[in-house]
Amino acid sequence: MDAPSQSGHLSLFPLFSFLRPGDSAIRRFLLFSAPLRSAMATSQQLHPVDLLHPQEQQPLATFLRPQRQQRPVRVRRVWASNLDLEFSIIARVLPRFPMVSFDTEFPRCTLLPQKPHYLLSADERYAFLKANVERSKLTQLGLTLFDADGNLPGGVGEAFIWEFNFCDFDVCRDKFDYNSDGIDFRMLFLKGIDPGRFAACCHSAGLVRHCPCCSTTADWIAFGSVYDFGYLVKASSLDQLLPDTLNEFLLQVTYLFGNFMDVKNLMSHCDGLSGGLEKVARTLAITREVGGAHEAGSDSLLTTRVFLEMKKLFFTNEADMAPYGNVIWGL
16 A cells, blocks of 8 residues: 655665564464464365365366466455465465565554654654554455566466455544545454464465574565555564564564565656556556455555566666665655
């Protein structure tokens, strides 16, 4: 999701320290990963067709088939009831589609600084990020898995992306901007996913790092990623709080996600591109393939298409893009 209007950025630096055994991300992993490990172990004993819901049973090989031609895209909507099943599929296809574009949706808080964003120091910007993320709750997260050529995993005649729905928001208790519309808070509360369980599934599936000796399989892509990473770091924390300092936050992002690209930072080095995701997509003549604005799954796919088009138009190879990676726009 685009962060509130921001300027400036701060580079991340390599992480050479390890999390202590008692750190919250590892405790989350130990607490929640057993159900997913069980589901994935069971899936190894089943015919691939059994991984799918009865109404969409297909050989799993179809999920691994690159969608080289433009095909309809279907959003796989994920709730607590089918979380383990969907992550077992993600874990299987991730080695073939190791790039992950993501977007978060959340009821917007109204805690804003008293002076323009560009006048804030990096530490002040982080203080507002921390306050807003801790005051509000994640409602949706979209994931698009793809390969270097932009192919998506898919079934017969269609490609797939994912949209996860979370239960943590309580409309009677939590503060939010009442202009946050289009969200069925009651359905989220009743059927949504616990963010900590989601974070543990990400660890188990190889999307993020879960121990110092491991590496993440995925390369992460986002647009204006400061709040996106903020909510995922929060979900990985047992106390649901962000680190106290900016440097600690950057270390945690680097530890969990490894390599990533913030498309908004990349865009600042491309002539003729400015504005939010929708405006950049229009400039590049890219249209949405599914869903609408501020739907997490749809926005994650649009971010993918924008990233790939920018890569094709403005950069000769991966090495040309490397200097702009691992930078969070807006901090």
